[in-house]
Amino acid sequence: MTVTVQSRASKQAKRIALWFTTFALMLVMCVPGLWVVLSAFRPNREILAKPPVWIPQELSLVNFGKVFGFGAEQVGIPVGSYFANSLIIALTSTIIALIIGIGGGYAFARYRFRFKGGLFLGLMLFRAVPGIALSLPVFMMWSKLGLVDTKLGLIIVYVSLNVPFTIWLIDGFFRQIPQALSEAAQVDGCTRWQAFWKIEFPLAKSGIAAAGVFAFLTSWNEFALASQLTRSTDSKTLPVGLLDFTAQFTIDWAGMCAMAVIIIIPALILTFIVQKHLIAGLTFGGVKG
Amino acid sequence: MAEITLEKVVKRYGALGVVHGIDLTIAHEEFVVLVGPSGCGKSTTLRMIAGLEDITGGLVKIGGQVVNDLPPRKRNISMVFQNYALYPHMNVRDNLGFGLKIAGQSPAEIARRVTEAADILGLVPLLDRTPAELSGGQRQRVAMGRAIVRNPDAFLFDEPLSNLDAKLRGQMRAEIKKLHQKVRTTVVYVTHDQVEAMTLADRIVVMKDGNIEQVGTPMEVFNHPLTTFVATFIGSPPMNLLPGTIAGQIVRLADGTEVPVPDRLQRFVRDGMAVQLGIRPDDISPVGHGLSQDGPGAEVSLTVDLAEPLGMESLIYTRLAGQEVQAKLYGPRIVAPGEVLAFRLALDRAHLFDAASGKSVRAH
Numbered sequence: 001m002t003v004t005v006q007s008r009a010s011k012q013a014k015r016i017a018l019w020f021t022t023f024a025l026m027l028v029m030c031v032p033g034l035w036v037v038l039s040a041f042r043p044n045r046e047i048l049a050k051p052p053v054w055i056p057q058e059l060s061l062v063n064f065g066k067v068f069g070f071g072a073e074q075v076g077i078p079v080g081s082y083f084a085n086s087l088i089i090a091l092t093s094t095i096i097a098l099i100i101g102i103g104g105g106y107a108f109a110r111y112r113f114r115f116k117g118g119l120f121l122g123l124m125l126f127r128a129v130p131g132i133a134l135s136l137p138v139f140m141m142w143s144k145l146g147l148v149d150t151k152l153g154l155i156i157v158y159v160s161l162n163v164p165f166t167i168w169l170i171d172g173f174f175r176q177i178p179q180a181l182s183e184a185a186q187v188d189g190c191t192r193w194q195a196f197w198k199i200e201f202p203l204a205k206s207g208i209a210a211a212g213v214f215a216f217l218t219s220w221n222e223f224a225l226a227s228q229l230t231r232s233t234d235s236k237t238l239p240v241g242l243l244d245f246t247a248q249f250t251i252d253w254a255g256m257c258a259m260a261v262i263i264i265i266p267a268l269i270l271t272f273i274v275q276k277h278l279i280a281g282l283t284f285g286g287v288k289g
Numbered sequence: 290m291a292e293i294t295l296e297k298v299v300k301r302y303g304a305l306g307v308v309h310g311i312d313l314t315i316a317h318e319e320f321v322v323l324v325g326p327s328g329c330g331k332s333t334t335l336r337m338i339a340g341l342e343d344i345t346g347g348l349v350k351i352g353g354q355v356v357n358d359l360p361p362r363k364r365n366i367s368m369v370f371q372n373y374a375l376y377p378h379m380n381v382r383d384n385l386g387f388g389l390k391i392a393g394q395s396p397a398e399i400a401r402r403v404t405e406a407a408d409i410l411g412l413v414p415l416l417d418r419t420p421a422e423l424s425g426g427q428r429q430r431v432a433m434g435r436a437i438v439r440n441p442d443a444f445l446f447d448e449p450l451s452n453l454d455a456k457l458r459g460q461m462r463a464e465i466k467k468l469h470q471k472v473r474t475t476v477v478y479v480t481h482d483q484v485e486a487m488t489l490a491d492r493i494v495v496m497k498d499g500n501i502e503q504v505g506t507p508m509e510v511f512n513h514p515l516t517t518f519v520a521t522f523i524g525s526p527p528m529n530l531l532p533g534t535i536a537g538q539i540v541r542l543a544d545g546t547e548v549p550v551p552d553r554l555q556r557f558v559r560d561g562m563a564v565q566l567g568i569r570p571d572d573i574s575p576v577g578h579g580l581s582q583d584g585p586g587a588e589v590s591l592t593v594d595l596a597e598p599l600g601m602e603s604l605i606y607t608r609l610a611g612q613e614v615q616a617k618l619y620g621p622r623i624v625a626p627g628e629v630l631a632f633r634l635a636l637d638r639a640h641l642f643d644a645a646s647g648k649s650v651r652a653h
């Protein structure tokens with residue numbers, strides 16, 4: 001009896017400890033985010049108040065109006081262009097990275113070819129290099145090629161940044177799909193190509209969607225390389241645009257936070273989508289005994 | 290007409306030879322079972338017929354047409370895979386209809402033929418489920434339904450029952466046999482289970498290390514095995530093999546025990562020939578507890594080492610000529626270890642193999 005009571009008590013203690021740790025970690029992660037979101041709706045003086053005002057006294061959309069260039073106060077920042085640049089660059093680079101990722105992932109999962117192992121290792125090692133370390137050589141090359149301050153320049157950089165990851169993730173998903181499914185489809189009358197599109201692709205869809213969202217978020221949030229390779233409204237992205245709020249002596253925290261919220265919202269939506277897909281996973285009931 | 294012919298078919302993976310030039314003709318509507326131990330090249334052979342594996346050498350013909358360079362979809366065959374390979378994202382109805390849809394059949398025609406196949410296999414109540422919601426036996430049946438719905442020239446089965454438990458395997462075996470009687474089609478069936486081979490086949494093809502050891506009806510293969518390999522592979526428990534030497538019309542076993550050469554084999558043996566005497570457990574039985582009491586036989590006194598009672602019969606482990614042999618006792622009699630019994634060897638059903646080549650002396 002005492003043993004079970006004790007063990008139940010210790011289980012309870014463990015649970016509480018676990019909850020507490022989780023809570024503490026969530027606090028560390030969430031408070032800055034919450035602060036940013038709250039600040040987006042508060043005036044600068046409240047943000048900078050000393051001692052800090054924790055509970056917002058006045059909330060308004062003034063900061064957003066300011067950022068988008070209407071309302072009484074205005075900041076001369078072309079947020080619209082930045083948003084468009086970000087969207088075009090992130091979407092295009094994601095689509096290209098996905099196409100390469102599907103082709104490459106399928107090849108790695110299904111075919112045997114020379115230097116397969118080496119190639120895969122190479123791709124993974126490339127992932128290990130921090131992007132910023134490549135910024136100088138990339139900058140020099142891009143300036144020779146006239147790609148500095150172009151959307152195309154950033155798109156190429158983001159594609160190469162994302163491709164190893166998309167290949168790796170999609171390869172894993174295709175590997176889980178037994179080869180017999182494609183063979184069954186071919187016996188059933190499909191060409192290899194049809195077998196891929198009708199059987200293997202639908203089964204790897206969640207994985208491909210997840211890879212796409214991760215690639216999109218990487219491009220959407222990337223700052224270090226973008227800040228080197230962009231100059232003007234031709235190619236500047238939202239994260240780089242955030243810096244426009246820092247003047248020589250002042251920082252417009254309110255505007256910056258409002259813009260940060262604008263950056264976060266699409267990212268949040270996409271994160272929800274990927275979460276759904278990752279949890280949905282795949283059902284392989286038709287294959288396993 | 291879908292006769293399947295293999296001519297000198299070879300498969301190599303790089304330098305590794307897997308199938309070494311096999312010749313085989315499978316008649317229209319015949320049920321042929323490829324059987325052999327793991328790794329002997331059964332699946333590879335089947336997959337070459339299906340078009341899922343390149344053919345390194347030789348010819349594969351289906352209905353007289355060489356299909357070596359045709360993709361699977363142009364061979365008009367269907368296949369049941371070991372793991373069923375049902376499409377997990379489609380329900381049973383769509384799994385069954387997939388091939389027809391690809392072939393561009395009208396929805397009405399697809400519905401009609403899917404229902405027909407589902408009827409034959411008792412799948413009607415399951416049509417709206419996904420594969421994940423089916424039991425192993427039900428999945429197996431869907432896989433068979435997918436094969437018959439397209440009305441192919443031949444069915445290929447690759448160990449379709451190996452994932453089922455023993456009882457279900459017996460049931461499905463009977464269903465496959467019934468199915469073949471209903472839907473007369475050429476069948477090539479791969480298994481490593483000799484019971485499946487014996488029960489299903491019109492003809493059995495015994496394979497070993499990428500070669501065909503013997504082709505014949507189940508009874509031919511069982512009663513007249515051409516090699517010691519076939520003799521021990523077909524039949525359970527396996528045939529006992531006892532080394533000996535021919536002296537006149539006598540086989541002298543390793544310990545000096547002498548048994549007469551069976552009449553029907555007398556003209557095949559030479560004096561001094563090293564042989565193996567093959568005798569199935571069913572043909573070594575305590576006197577009065579055997580299958581047949583007449584015909585030529587030899588009596589020996591043997592000590593029971595171990596007895597496994599199976600109800601109406603017992604499997605007995607004993608030693609004959611210095612070697613462990615298995616014997617069968619028919620009847621509900623219980624025997625104890627250490628008991629000494631008079632056993633009768635039914636020599637009319639014994640076999641003699643050349644010791645050096647392992648081939649039946651009849652083959653010389």
Ligand SMILES: Nc1ncnc2c1ncn2[C@@H]1O[C@H](COP(=O)(O)OP(=O)(O)OP(=O)(O)O)[C@@H](O)[C@H]1O
Binds near residue numbers: 302331481
């Ligand atoms: N892709 C491959 N590359 C190299 N060797 C292979 C390949 N596929 C099969 N083999 C070899 O070919 C031989 C025959 O394989 P196969 O699958 O035909 O055997 P099997 O008779 O079907 O055996 P099992 O009863 O275990 O299924 C085996 O030795 C196997 O290792």
Ligand SMILES: [Mg+2]
Binds near residue numbers: 331332333
């Ligand atoms: Mg096999």
